[in-house]
Amino acid sequence: MEVLDQFKTLFEPELVKALEEKATPVHIKEGETILEIGQIIRTVPIILSGLVKVSRIDDDGKELLLYYVNPNESCAMTFTCCMQQHVSEIKAVAEEDVFMLAIPIGLMDEWLVKFPTWKNFVMKTIRNRFNEMLHVIDQIAFQKLDVRLVNYLKEKSKVTGSTLINLSHEQIASELATTRVVISRLLKALENDKKLLLYRNQIKLLKDL
DNA sequence: ACATTAAGTGATT
DNA sequence: AATCACTTAATGT
Numbered sequence: 001m002e003v004l005d006q007f008k009t010l011f012e013p014e015l016v017k018a019l020e021e022k023a024t025p026v027h028i029k030e031g032e033t034i035l036e037i038g039q040i041i042r043t044v045p046i047i048l049s050g051l052v053k054v055s056r057i058d059d060d061g062k063e064l065l066l067y068y069v070n071p072n073e074s075c076a077m078t079f080t081c082c083m084q085q086h087v088s089e090i091k092a093v094a095e096e097d098v099f100m101l102a103i104p105i106g107l108m109d110e111w112l113v114k115f116p117t118w119k120n121f122v123m124k125t126i127r128n129r130f131n132e133m134l135h136v137i138d139q140i141a142f143q144k145l146d147v148r149l150v151n152y153l154k155e156k157s158k159v160t161g162s163t164l165i166n167l168s169h170e171q172i173a174s175e176l177a178t179t180r181v182v183i184s185r186l187l188k189a190l191e192n193d194k195k196l197l198l199y200r201n202q203i204k205l206l207k208d209l
Numbered sequence: 210a211c212a213t214t215a216a217g218t219g220a221t222t
Numbered sequence: 223a224a225t226c227a228c229t230t231a232a233t234g235t
Binding site: 134137145178179181182199200201 | 223224225226231232233
């Protein structure tokens with residue numbers, strides 16, 4: 001199977017052979033659903049070409065995009081679900097025409113211990129996805145602290161009766177239960193937005209904060 | 210001029 | 223967001 005060429009550098013020869021023997025090549029046309037929510041997962045996909053959109057359906061029945069699976073990737077959710085014969089929590093639709101390999105999940109346990117490169121591949125896709133989610137969470141949390149900091153500064157200036165605040169980033173950080181580096185960056189961003197001016201041990205609030 | 214402390218930055222987790 | 227490592231700027235002695 002020529003399509004496996006791209007994996008020959010990534011996977012050990014025995015694994016490539018196992019893929020050829022056990023995996024089923026599958027073509028999916030654009031727009032077709034690969035996996036519905038609630039469907040029992042029986043195979044692990046490896047996308048060879050095309051693009052798969054993975055989404056979640058919320059309580060109102062609305063679709064929420066989780067991530068895309070690119071060529072040479074697999075679906076992180078599948079790994080975590082299939083291990084214990086779980087039902088799919090997600091929906092997968094072919095965004096473009098997809099050509100993929102379907103690997104029976106029964107082989108997963110065996111392959112994980114048998115092929116180090118397979119374990120690496122699985123771990124990598126899970127880790128990549130996990131990091132992606134971490135970033136999203138960080139951004140949400142970041143915005144919260146951003147608002148907290150602005151409120152804190154406003155409060156200080158009201159108490160002081162001045163737009164000049166004599167505090168080091170370090171002091172502010174400990175009051176907001178975070179670290180100096182974080183405060184420095186937030187303040188810098190606010191300065192760039194023309195909300196305030198930064199000096200040493202001193203912050204000048206501007207009117208349009 | 211030198212040491213100390215505050216602030217800025219990039220990379221990593 | 224936190225931490226680390228490192229740079230740069232300001233201040234004090």
